[in-house]
Amino acid sequence: MTKEVSDASRVFEIEANALLALRARLENHAAAEALTRAVDLIASCQGKVVIAGMGKSGLVGRKIAATLSSTGTPSVFLHPAEGSHGDLGVIGSQDVVVGISYGGETPELESLLRYVARKNLSLIAITGNPLSTLGKAGTICLDVSVAEEACPMGLAPTASTTATLAMGDALAVATLNRRGFRAEDFAELHPGGKLGRRLLTRVADVMHTGDALPLVGLDTPMREVLAAMTQKEVRGVAGVLDEQGQLVGIVTDGDLRRRLEKSLNPLEEKARDLMSRSPKTVDASELAERALFMMEQFRIQTLFVMNRDLSSSGRSGRPVGLLHLQDLLQAKLR
Numbered sequence: 314m315t316k317e318v319s320d321a322s323r324v325f326e327i328e329a330n331a332l333l334a335l336r337a338r339l340e341n342h343a344a345a346e347a348l349t350r351a352v353d354l355i356a357s358c359q360g361k362v363v364i365a366g367m368g369k370s371g372l373v374g375r376k377i378a379a380t381l382s383s384t385g386t387p388s389v390f391l392h393p394a395e396g397s398h399g400d401l402g403v404i405g406s407q408d409v410v411v412g413i414s415y416g417g418e419t420p421e422l423e424s425l426l427r428y429v430a431r432k433n434l435s436l437i438a439i440t441g442n443p444l445s446t447l448g449k450a451g452t453i454c455l456d457v458s459v460a461e462e463a464c465p466m467g468l469a470p471t472a473s474t475t476a477t478l479a480m481g482d483a484l485a486v487a488t489l490n491r492r493g494f495r496a497e498d499f500a501e502l503h504p505g506g507k508l509g510r511r512l513l514t515r516v517a518d519v520m521h522t523g524d525a526l527p528l529v530g531l532d533t534p535m536r537e538v539l540a541a542m543t544q545k546e547v548r549g550v551a552g553v554l555d556e557q558g559q560l561v562g563i564v565t566d567g568d569l570r571r572r573l574e575k576s577l578n579p580l581e582e583k584a585r586d587l588m589s590r591s592p593k594t595v596d597a598s599e600l601a602e603r604a605l606f607m608m609e610q611f612r613i614q615t616l617f618v619m620n621r622d623l624s625s626s627g628r629s630g631r632p633v634g635l636l637h638l639q640d641l642l643q644a645k646l647r
């Protein structure tokens with residue numbers, strides 16, 4: 314083992330032990346009650362959560378604010394030094410303030426603490442020293458003290474920042490569970506991410522409609538069917554409708570190839586002779602992710618789209634769209 318690997322292993326061990334100690338601390342009634350009360354404050358907050366910290370604590374605070382916001386709790390980061398020069402105005406009367414300082418004596422936090430006290434706002438103190446100025450000023454104090462830092466000199470915040478970050482994650486997760494925050498809610502707040510696309514994109518958003526649909530009748534000659542299969546936006550497939558305009562079958566390139574094994578001239582036949590009956594379909598309001606799952610499950614590349622809402626009008630069996638595997642790939646669902 315090289316010295317570098319040994320150093321890295323030591324860091325992992327120290328920081329892992331710090332997190333295990335943090336979890337064990339919750340077995341203490343006072344620590345567990347403090348965490349529960351902190352979640353109560355955040356979950357019931359009618360305004361936003363304002364997080365403040367200097368240096369490494371500030372960097373961790375920014376991440377905690379981002380995590381809270383992305384899980385349904387509006388949150389902003391306030392730089393304590395800027396706060397004393399006018400940015401305290403970002404704090405509203407219904408806000409909850411979270412102050413972060415491992416030592417608890419950060420000078421730049423003093424003006425913030427005085428402001429919070431004057432306005433009678435709730436303050437969650439996250440510190441490694443509950444007896445510090447910050448710890449005593451907090452409505453609730455969350456102890457993130459660690460036995461040692463991973464830094465061999467014991468100077469650079471390492472294990473302590475890991476513990477603080479984990480405490481912030483714990484607050485965010487406990488709060489989202491308290492509020493019943495769902496994956497769909499997460500997607501609403503992350504429309505540009507992969508999960509957002511998967512949970513927000515509906516079949517109707519990506520399907521082909523109108524003149525792009527290759528639709529033929531039961532008695533349409535195969536020459537015309539083939540023309541429809543090659544001239545439309547989605548090639549290699551045609552939907553077959555009965556006299557009532559209901560989808561009763563589908564003709565694909567594969568059907569043509571299989572028919573060639575049985576017929577010398579399949580182009581002289583009709584759509585009803587080659588079509589596959591009872592084709593797989595998907596509803597227009599269904600998640601596109603569900604359509605992709607169906608294509609993978611049944612090893613197909615196209616799905617005709619139906620609109621179940623038309624069932625009362627008697628037209629529920631007529632396709633309103635067509636979906637191709639490439640449409641879903643272009644929508645970046647994978």
